[in-house]
Amino acid sequence: MAKIDLVVRRAKWQGRDVDVFVSKGRIVELADSKAELDTGDARVEEAFGLQLMPSMTDAHTHLREPGFEYKEDIESGLRAAAWGGFGNIMCMANTRPVNDTDSVTDFMLDKARKAWPNGPRLYPIGALTKGLKGEELAPMAELARAGCVAFSNDGVPVKSTELFRRAVEYSSDWGKPVIDHCEDPYLGVAAGINEGEVSSRLGLPAQPDVAEALQVARDILLAEYLDIPIHLAHISCIKSLDLIRAAKERGVKVTAETAPHYLILTENFLEREENEYDTNAKVNPPLRTEADRLAMIQAVNDGTIDILATDHAPHANYEKETEFDVAPCGITGLDTALSVTWELVQDGALAEEAFFRAWVTRPCEIFDLPMNRFQPGDPADFFLFDPDEEWTVSAETLHSKGRNTPLLGSVRKGRVKTHFLRGKKIV
């Protein structure tokens, strides 16, 4: 047996007290805790009953570097990730310049390595079209060779279905999935509020849920016709779920994600007197209705939604402290994702298995990333989490540069205490 160099003692894992044995960055064994244990000269981490969790993967993050470092940079984004329980981070290509050449990919990877030599690991997502303009295919082979793990035009839907089809075909040659930003560009406006009672009352231009569902329908039909998987980003409404569920039943290779804010917030947030026109709740796709929210939770439970992803979209305070029409869309999410979704598990709304599938196993399967299930040989990527520790979401407690969250001021439960990647402590 390999020489054990790290032992985590008395952690909680699926209702048991366990010890975790690590050698050379890999899991050797996860065993029921023993009162007496000879740990030799291994480093011992006493967990004191903290919750043990495999590191999570965020398949949809905006890290803003290069180009918008004042919102977030790779160093600060990875810090938020490390403290948020994330071991793998996939970052979107809508930087400036756009990540549509290998030199931008190289730059990102280099920045990440220098800032965080031991992780969280950064996996860039390459642009699907040059400059995200939706006019010409991006050099996806070059980007794949440089280390991009997927392609997406996230932020701007590809208007031409013909070009989108070609992009899906071309990327499949390199075994990299396409992640589609599901929004029909011709219906409504990306106004950050759901079209309905609240938008009507507030007098804000809005976007109906069918704008999302139309694009979902297009992608499903294409994925089926081409027999190539397509991953559907930030799904937010029942209409999309119905389409995805039916597609999966007939074997279409689509996968889908949603973000934690769609599981806990609705458009009614903006109905509250104190939150009218609160730009921190301006997000694309917009927060939907209570019926949509409940259906989203159900869809994560039953696997219609494969994975959770933060769609972490940090913005500077001054950009959000403005008129609703003018403010950019987006919610900062890396810091709060674990707390809010584990709260749902604690409340019994979200099944624990669904939580692990959505944050840990499925994203790694879909995007072919290192995964830890505490099986011998798995990468020793895990963290210890105090599910009962209360904290207030505020400028002081968020590690991201972005403070743009409607959860600001709210009290959450659960804090990461320490995080290991490949057996090395990162926080």
Added chain:
Amino acid sequence: MKWRHKDLLDVSQLSQSEVMAIFETAARFQEINERPVKKVPTLRGRSVVLFFAEPSTRTKTSFDVAGKRLSADTFSLAKSSSSLQKGETLKDTALTLQAMAPDAIVIRHWCSGAARFMADRLDCAVINAGDGRHAHPTQALLDGFTLHQEWGDVAGRTVLILGDIAHSRVARSNVHLFNKLGAKVRLCGPRTLLPPAVKSWPATVYSDLDEAVKGVDVVMCLRLQLERQHDGLLPDLREYARTYGLSARHLEMAAPDVRIMHPGPLNRGVEISSDVADCAQSLILDQVASGVATRMAVLFLHMTRKGEE
């Protein structure tokens, strides 16, 4: 009465008795407007900033006259003369205004929620003179006041609001106001110009003007933004005028003594025919006169609030 509101952002924040208090105050000021010397010293030494980020000669002049008749000093900060075009944020504009320490700011802005944004950041009274598609409380109050002057009470009456409801802050505020006053509200316009969730509004919705106008006591026409055709919301103005333009024919179908209102400025021959605009039942010019009195009342109540504590 002791006025409890720092700001006037929308009529939804006002109780029915507060609306009546505004009407009573406006009635007193209306009397001043009929004197040879139309000025009282009530707000002498107080300053009102007119911050109009979106041009509006009518509303701005109305507030300006209202302020001056109460002897307040009024200052204009128009979009062209402010830094907005140079990219100054609304927050910086708010801070700049705050530093000038005015007693009230009247704001007109093209974004819904802009008045609320200012009110949250300024110590002085913020009067919403129209924010995006959201609210135009003084317009609704002057409309209500005009009818109150006509009838004494509008409870039980039926008001038809006609035209582009979706993009109209006037419609939004008036739906609130007339419900508050006990009137029944009807809305009529093509589906493309109705708010998506109009069914949730306290109003009956019509697409056929002939149906909508039957037996109503007031028709309130809204100004049509002529570019709606290019937004793909209308085929063309001819079609609109023939289908949703208020004409003499409609007056026959309404209540015998139907009143006609319009917030102005008019597109004659589009949303309203010229003869209807000028007919005996038209209250369009009364609205303008009521506008000054109502705005005097609003400025007075909000600016003397602290002094009466």
